[in-house]
Amino acid sequence: MVEWSWDLLEERERVLARRLAVFAGGGVLEAIETVCSDSSCGDDPRGEVLETLGRLVDKSFVAFDGRRYRMLETIRAYVTERLAESGEERRLRAAHARFYTGLAQTADPRLRRDEQVRWLAVLSAEHDNLTAALRWSVTEQEPGLAARLVGALGWYWFLKGRRAEGAQRSAEVAALLEGATGVGARERALALSVQGILMAGGTDQWHESKDVLERALRLARASVPRPWPAMLSLAEPVLAIYVRQAPELAPSLAEMLDDPEPWVVACAHLLRAHLRYGAGLIEEGERDVRASLAGFRSVGDRWGISTAMAALAEVSTLRGDDAATIAIMREALMLAEEIGAVEDTPYMRTRLAAALHATGDRAGALEVLGQALELCRVCGDRLGESGVHGVRGDLAREEGDLALARHHYEQALRLASGEVLPAHFRAVLLTSAGLLAEQEGDTAGAWDTLAEALRLACRAGDGGILALALIALAAPAVREGDAGGAAVLLGGAARVRGVDEVVGYDHRRITAAAIAALGPGEYRRCYEHGRSMPHARLLTLAERRAGAASALSPHDPRPISP
Numbered sequence: 001m002v003e004w005s006w007d008l009l010e011e012r013e014r015v016l017a018r019r020l021a022v023f024a025g026g027g028v029l030e031a032i033e034t035v036c037s038d039s040s041c042g043d044d045p046r047g048e049v050l051e052t053l054g055r056l057v058d059k060s061f062v063a064f065d066g067r068r069y070r071m072l073e074t075i076r077a078y079v080t081e082r083l084a085e086s087g088e089e090r091r092l093r094a095a096h097a098r099f100y101t102g103l104a105q106t107a108d109p110r111l112r113r114d115e116q117v118r119w120l121a122v123l124s125a126e127h128d129n130l131t132a133a134l135r136w137s138v139t140e141q142e143p144g145l146a147a148r149l150v151g152a153l154g155w156y157w158f159l160k161g162r163r164a165e166g167a168q169r170s171a172e173v174a175a176l177l178e179g180a181t182g183v184g185a186r187e188r189a190l191a192l193s194v195q196g197i198l199m200a201g202g203t204d205q206w207h208e209s210k211d212v213l214e215r216a217l218r219l220a221r222a223s224v225p226r227p228w229p230a231m232l233s234l235a236e237p238v239l240a241i242y243v244r245q246a247p248e249l250a251p252s253l254a255e256m257l258d259d260p261e262p263w264v265v266a267c268a269h270l271l272r273a274h275l276r277y278g279a280g281l282i283e284e285g286e287r288d289v290r291a292s293l294a295g296f297r298s299v300g301d302r303w304g305i306s307t308a309m310a311a312l313a314e315v316s317t318l319r320g321d322d323a324a325t326i327a328i329m330r331e332a333l334m335l336a337e338e339i340g341a342v343e344d345t346p347y348m349r350t351r352l353a354a355a356l357h358a359t360g361d362r363a364g365a366l367e368v369l370g371q372a373l374e375l376c377r378v379c380g381d382r383l384g385e386s387g388v389h390g391v392r393g394d395l396a397r398e399e400g401d402l403a404l405a406r407h408h409y410e411q412a413l414r415l416a417s418g419e420v421l422p423a424h425f426r427a428v429l430l431t432s433a434g435l436l437a438e439q440e441g442d443t444a445g446a447w448d449t450l451a452e453a454l455r456l457a458c459r460a461g462d463g464g465i466l467a468l469a470l471i472a473l474a475a476p477a478v479r480e481g482d483a484g485g486a487a488v489l490l491g492g493a494a495r496v497r498g499v500d501e502v503v504g505y506d507h508r509r510i511t512a513a514a515i516a517a518l519g520p521g522e523y524r525r526c527y528e529h530g531r532s533m534p535h536a537r538l539l540t541l542a543e544r545r546a547g548a549a550s551a552l553s554p555h556d557p558r559p560i561s562p
Contacts, residue, residue, distance in 0.1 A: 002078045005061060016052045017061055018082040022089075022096040025128035026070030029053070031103075035095045068125075090140070097133040097145055104130060104152035111155050112230060112263045114300025120339055123156045131169070138172050143180035146173045147187040154194030154231045159303055161342040161379060163202020170195035174212070185223035186232075192216035193235040200238050202343060202381075213239045226255055233264045237271040249275065266295030266304055273311055278462040280498030286315045303344075306335035310348055314464075317355065320503035325355040346372040346384040350391045357395050358504075365395060383425065386415035390429050397436055398505040409433045424460035427453050431472045435506055438475040446476040451546035458539060467497035470538075473546055475510050483517035484526045485545060490514065491530025492538040 009017065019036040020027070027035075033049045053069060056062040063070045071079070083089045103126065110119040123130065130153060137146035150173045157166025174195050177188055196213035199205045213235050220232055227233075236252045249271070256268035269292035276285035289311045296304030309332040316324035329352040336345050349372035357365035369388055376385035393408030412429050430453035437445035450473050457469040470493035474486035490511060494500045502511050515523045530538065 002075055005059070006078065006082070009059065009061065010055075012048075012052055013055055013059075013061075014082070016049065017056060018079045018086055019088075019092055020062065020069070020071060021076055021080040021083045022092045022132075023129060024132040025126075026068040027129065028068055031099055031126075031129070032069060034099050035092065093136050093140075094142075096129070097137050097142070097149070100126065100130050100133040101145055101149040101152065104149055104156070108152045108155060109230075111159060112299065112301050112304070116159075116301060116303070117339060120156065120160060123153075124160060124340075134169055134173070138176050141176070143173075143176050143183050144187070146176055147183050147191045150194055151187060151190040151229065151231070154190075154198065157194075157198055158201060159339055159341050161340060163198045163343055164380060167195060167198035167203050167205070170198060185219055186229070189216050189220040189224050190229050190232045192219065193232045197231065197234060197238050202379075210239065227259050227261065227264070230261060230264055233259065233261075234267060237267060240271065240275070262295055263299050263301060263304065266292045266299070266301075266308070269295060270304075270308055270311060277311075277314060277464060277498075280463045280496055282315060282318065282498040286312070289315070302335040302339050303341050306332040306341070306348075307344070309335075310351065313351060313355075317351070318497070318499045318501065318503065320501050322355040322358045326352060326359070329355065342375055343379050343381065343384075346376050346381065346388060349375075350387055354391060354394070357398070362395075362399075369395075382415045386412045386429070387425070389415065390432055393436070394432055394505075397432070397439060402436060402440055405436050409436060423456045424462050424465050427456035427460055427465050427469060430456065431468050435472050435475055438472075438479060441479075443476040443479050446479075447546055450476070451543075454542055454546055458543075463496045463498065467493040470496065470542055471507050471510060473542055474514065475506065477545070478510060478513045478517065481517075483514045484522070486510065486514045487518060487523050487526035488530035488533070489542060489545075491527035492533055492542070493530075494527075495531045495533075496535070496538070 006014065016036055020032065022035065029050065032053065037049050053062065057064050061075060083092065104123065107119040107123050110116060134146060134149050137149060150170045154166065154170070157163055170191060173191050177183055177191060192212055193216040196209050196216055199209035199212060216232065216235050220228060233256055236249060240249055253268055253272055256264050259265055269288045273285040273288035273292060276288060289308055293305060293308040293312065296308055309328050313325045313328040316328060329348055333345055333348050333352065336348065349368045353365040353368040356368065369392055373385060373388045376388060389408045389412035393405040393412065396408060397405035409429065409432060416426060416429060430449050434446045434449035434453055437449055450469065454469045454473065457466040470489050474489040477486040477489065502508055518526065
């Protein structure tokens with residue numbers, strides 16, 4: 001039947017129909033006019049395309065929904081064969097790839113401005129065409145075109161929950177660029193940065209991500225003058241925050257803070273805020289977050305605003321202001337969901353759930369965690385799913401259901417098993433697991449698990465995570481009668497973390513137990529001793545205490561297995 005309909009078409013209609021085969025999922029008029037009337041592809045003038053399209057619609061060879069022109073797949077399969085026979089397929093597909101590369105390059109800077117919702121919708125509607133253009137560029141060995149396209153698509157993939165897909169596509173382009181000629185250092189470094197960032201944010205390939213980002217940075221520092229493309233500027237921050245194995249960041253931060261692009265400057269403030277949080281400089285970090293938030297608001301980037309607000313919630317959480325945390329996280333989630341940045345929302349939901357639970361809203365907390373778990377499974381985010389189970393375990397432990405807590409921790413550690421897991425993430429999970437052992441009365445298991453958590457926390461180099469481990473180590477110390485040592489650890493944790501507020505279930509119960517054992521005056525003396533202790537001495541004390549107790553204690557008969 002398709003062949004019969006084809007025979008009824010006029011020659012000009014047949015030419016346009018076969019050329020439409022290059023469009024995956026159809027195309028808008030502008031794209032069809034540009035690609036199908038390209039002078040290198042024949043003599044069909046741009047002005048006549050619309051008239052010819054109208055006749056194809058009238059003859060039911062093409063469908064029009066008011067925006068896009070499409071073909072049924074059976075018809076497209078037929079005309080694809082006619083295109084292959086015509087001898088002009090390569091020229092048409094090259095024109096198609098050039099058009100969509102141009103579209104992606106036009107959209108890319110607008111994805112970091114107040115136009116991002118509209119342009120995300122444009123790229124989402126053209127996702128199949130963009131993918132087809134990239135595949136053709138790789139298959140047909142067009143490294144320059146492929147590098148430009150992947151460089152322009154990186155932020156779209158990041159925002160729209162397509163990070164694993166983007167990591168795979170950019171890896172294919174990176175392989176094509178190996179040994180290719182005619183591609184500049186700027187395009188190569190940007191393509192590598194896209195690959196590394198998407199691997200860090202959307203896969204469990206942590207070690208590979210580190211290697212790729214370091215290659216991108218070596219190339220950029222040697223051959224690419226500043227200012228860099230926005231996504232290349234993010235390579236070092238991602239290496240610092242996601243992969244946690246960054247080199248000295250001061251020169252990079254200075255360059256970013258001096259960048260002419262306000263969006264990059266806002267990112268630099270956010271990066272410096274996280275570094276200051278990790279160093280226990282909470283007030284300075286909060287000032288940077290607010291500067292970042294103002295910068296993102298000035299350009300209208302919802303992702304940036306949402307991410308900065310999530311960082312702001314870290315301060316309200318540290319200060320025990322759960323109502324503020326809830327309000328901030330709800331707005332951050334609303335903005336992230338508005339642009340479809342679903343891969344960023346599980347972490348936000350776990351933070352929201354913890355705050356809801358702290359205010360007594362258990363049902364609300366479990367509902368939010370259920371949403372986070374579903375999103376992680378849809379996105380294939382094993383690390384995020386592990387984090388959700390970790391929080392579920394914490395809430396169950398707080399409610400006294402230690403068996404349920406053990407179940408969730410075992411699930412979390414199973415999902416987070418292997419060498420790919422970042423040290424900071426595993427440190428948090430093992431801290432919770434050690435506290436569970438302590439609550440079960442198994443101080444031997446607690447010391448053993450918390451010694452490993454402390455080792456990983458030191459390796460992660462983040463003050464907040466190290467403080468969690470120090471607070472947790474105080475729990476078996478109190479239980480074994482060393483309340484003075486516990487108070488020293490609690491004081492050291494306060495200095496490392498940068499705040500004295502006692503917040504959270506474990507922090508409150510451990511502090512209360514130490515004060516009850518020592519009395520307020522002696523507790524304060526030991527606490528201040530730990531708070532004034534030099535960092536290196538504090539860590540040595542904690543490591544020796546945990547290591548000695550672990551070595552002298554029998555092994556936990558019911559270990560939490562990864």
